[in-house]
Amino acid sequence: MIVDDEAPILVATDLTKSFGGTEVVKRANLTVKRGSIHALIGPNGAGKSTMFGMLSGFLLPTKGRIEFEGVDITHERPESVARRGLVRSFQISAVFGHLSVHENVRVALQRHAGIASQFWRSDAALARLDARADELLDMVNLTAYRDVLAVNLSYGRKRILEIATTFAVAPKLLLLDEPMAGMGHEDIDRVVSLIRHIAAGRTILMVEHNLSVVRDLCDSITVLQRGEVIAEGDYATVSSDARVREAYIGTEEED
Structure with a gap:
């Protein structure tokens, strides 16, 4: 298969996931550029882990479509998704x-x-x-x-x-689920340096609560709140968004 280097490596369209009639993720759209470091952020309960579960094949979307390198992988199992090069590293070591x-x-x-x-x-x-x-x-x-x-x-x-x-x-696209969780400053600095190093020629999508890490490391950011995408862009763009500031009032210090 010929891969268009200019085309996004991952595109999720109208992703929705319901549990017992409750929509945890609601018509979420996500586009990840090839070769970028992209962050998926949001307050606790925003739906970030559910998004990761759908993207990596561990959760079947209720609605929506996921394309990886132009191929529909919406209904593929995790091992099939991983063989394509979309690999998830879990939050718990x-x-x-x-x-x-x-x-x-x-x-x-x-x-x-x-x-x-x-x-x-x-x-x-x-x-x-x-x-x-x-x-x-x-x-x-x-x-x-x-x-x-x-x-x-x-x-x-x-x-x-x-x-x-x-x-x-x-992996062609590495999903990192809260790689800095539970770390002290020295370990965080070490992992940030590592991610910068391994990102050369690769694509990384990460869930991360540490906003200073996101600011310094990521090219693009998608913000979820209550299962919906409320902002996307670089750090300057999303941090100036009133909805993002409201979502993080009282949570940035905690995270």
């Missing part, structure tokens, strides 16, 4: 604590290579993945922790390891 940092990345590479469950493979056969695993660790500045058990990593470094395992599947 998901690494194997009893495996080393290097082994965690190699497991992710095994999955991508289709040999995750082929336990009869010899060490020699799996060793071909070691070089790529080490490249990924170098990319995220975890080489010094290569042989450390993941359970012994700080929370921030576990999140960074999770990003490395996500990149093992070679």
Whole structure:
């Protein structure tokens, strides 16, 4: 398939999701430009996680359409969406604590290579993945922790390891669900630098509560409130919008 580099990589049109008759997301539209860092923000309960669930195939929209690289993926399952290159990193760190940092990345590479469950493979056969695993660790500045058990990593470094395992599947569009959640300032600075680094030649869509991070990192921002898109544009545009300021009164400090 020939990809138009000028065309948006992801387009969601009139996305709606209802639970028990209640619309959590209401006719939301989202366009993500290829090569951009795009933030999806909003107060708690705005529908951000539900949007991510629909975009990644974990939730079926009640109405609406999702196109990835011009292909309708609205009804595709998560594994099919991921194979296309739209990959989600979850808010809660998901690494194997009893495996080393290097082994965690190699497991992710095994999955991508289709040999995750082929336990009869010899060490020699799996060793071909070691070089790529080490490249990924170098990319995220975890080489010094290569042989450390993941359970012994700080929370921030576990999140960074999770990003490395996500990149093992070679995403075209990476969905990051609150990558800074629960982090101190030092870890936040480290992850911001990492996202800037890995964004080169890739596209990132992130849910993030830390507005200073969004301001400094993101090219475009879409703001949700009560399931509806109320503003979109760069930080200067959305932050000057009266509806956005009203939505964040009393929440910016809390977030």
